[in-house]
Amino acid sequence: MLEVPFHCPSISSREEAYLLQALRECYWGGGRWVERLESHLSHLYGRPAVVVSSGTAALHLALTLLLGEGGGEVIVPTWTFTATASEVVHAGGVPVLADVGASLHLTAETLEPLLTPRTRGIIVMHYAGEAAPMEELVELCQQKGLWLLEDTCHAVPAYYRGQLCGTFGAAATLSFHATKPIAAGQGGAIFFADALLAEQAQQLRQHGIRRPPEAPWLYEVEALGYNYMLSDFQAAVALAQAERLSETWQARRHLAEVYQEALADLPSLSLYPVREAAASGWHLFPVFWRGASVGQRDALIRRMRARGFALSLHYKPLHLHAAYRPYVRPGQTFPQAERAYAEIFSLPLWPDLTPTKAHQLAEALRQELATLTR
Ligand SMILES: Cc1ncc(COP(=O)(O)O)c(C=O)c1O
Structure with a gap:
């Protein structure tokens, strides 16, 4: 047994109480606790939160919506976890790997030589919880007409010149993996600047289904989606963690x-x-x-x-x-x-x-x- 493991999540009576409540409720598959978690996160980030089953699923959905049908190149730091880049491929794009600066973040200098007419966007990862140089990255994206996706899995909460990481780009993703600041075993969330994309992500995470509120059993599959919903058990733990x-x-x-x-x-x-x-x-x-x-x-x-x-x-x-x-x-x-x-x-x-x-x-x-x- 290691004396000091690399990570051990912190649990309190709050996680235990929420989990037990979720367990005793009759709907386990992503209901009330997911809604409570989304409302808490939306309040924190000032953008609608779409909770999903992992940080990888969050990246996949965000990239699927940002890339749309057209594919194209997305600049990704070589200094990151594989999911940041693999999900570009799974969403129909091509990851272009870029070197990083001294703080191990993407910088305007490291990514500029990689821009081509096929570049659609860039993914910045706030390594270790330290904000990337957002001013120059945001400016470059604006100049070149590119979208910016923040992989915010490490940076919860973290700030760049007083602004919360995850609120700069067209979209941002979180992970609730066991080792992350909000730990729920597995889980993730997406924040979009565009409320319409958030609505589409909500639909895609549940098989692309729309249910008329007056007759929810008569659902329509409007798009080919995914089963990326988070369970209520995980949402209950994540909510307790987010509150702490x-x-x-x-x-x-x-x-x-x-x-x-x-x-x-x-x-x-x-x-x-x-x-x-x-x-x-x-x-x-x-x-x-x-x-x-x-x-x-x-x-x-x-x-x-x-x-x-x-x-x-x-x-x-x-x-x-x-x-x-x-x-x-x-x-x-x-x-x-x-x-x-x-x-x-x-x-x-x-x-x-x-x-x-x-x-x-x-x-x-x-x-x-x-x-x-x-
Ligand atoms: C930077 C980064 N991006 C994405 C992910 C993927 O998150 P998840 O493990 O929740 O799928 C991780 C987590 O391991 C990560 O560290």
């Missing part, structure tokens, strides 16, 4: 401060740059081992895991995975992502992890780094 978000965010932020202090005197490490502590989502705590190779970094993670401390990796860039090789353009290079890939690892950062455990982890890291660099 500021409490769990505070705990993650505090733990980040503990790590910052405990690791400050390790010259071989540098911490992932955060512009403003109060504006970060504090979803991941990435650390760079400066000058390390992929092999050295992996040895460090392996040794720490053997001691009971589950470090992890976010990410191996997409262009280095077999399935994405066909999407790399001839001669294309990704120097920033490849440098980061060799040096980076993530520390556990979850609300109920105690500062004592975090100190023990930092001490073990200090010892292992000393052994590996001897």
Whole structure:
């Protein structure tokens, strides 16, 4: 048993009570609790929320609606989880992988050379809970007539110059995967700037069916949709988590401060740059081992895991995975992502992890780094 797993969701009596209530109600398949969750999220984001079965389903539906019939190219950072790019393909588009800047986000500089007449939009991912450089990205999209989709799975809540991440683009997606700031096992949500697209997404997530309110048994399949509805059990847990978000965010932020202090005197490490502590989502705590190779970094993670401390990796860039090789353009290079890939690892950062455990982890890291660099 690992002493410190990479993640463990925080549950309180609220999650337990909501889940039990949902269990005792006669409709389990996405009813009252999904509506309550949507209303809570809509209030937070100021846009209609469409709750779905995963962050991947959210990306798929959002991209299906943004791309429409026409397909086309979508620029995606190579520094992200596979779903950000795979769903472009599943929605009928072509992902174009872009290198990232020093904060591991897409920037105007890294994506501009990749624009073609076929480019339809860009997906920005707010890595680790830190907002991407939204001003330049929004401006570029406006200039070039492109839509912007925010993969906001890490950034709940996070802000760019006071504005909530997830409210900049034509659409934004969340995940309620077990490791995410709002955890429900699985689940996701989409926010559209255009209320009409939100209505279409609501219909597509339930097989494209429309039910006349006066005769709901007489449904009509108006479009070929999907079964992307979230169950009421998951919605009940997600709602409790969403209502506790500021409490769990505070705990993650505090733990980040503990790590910052405990690791400050390790010259071989540098911490992932955060512009403003109060504006970060504090979803991941990435650390760079400066000058390390992929092999050295992996040895460090392996040794720490053997001691009971589950470090992890976010990410191996997409262009280095077999399935994405066909999407790399001839001669294309990704120097920033490849440098980061060799040096980076993530520390556990979850609300109920105690500062004592975090100190023990930092001490073990200090010892292992000393052994590996001897
Ligand atoms: C950046 C990013 N995008 C998309 C996803 C997909 O979300 P889900 O696992 O809910 O399908 C994840 C989650 O793992 C993620 O980290």
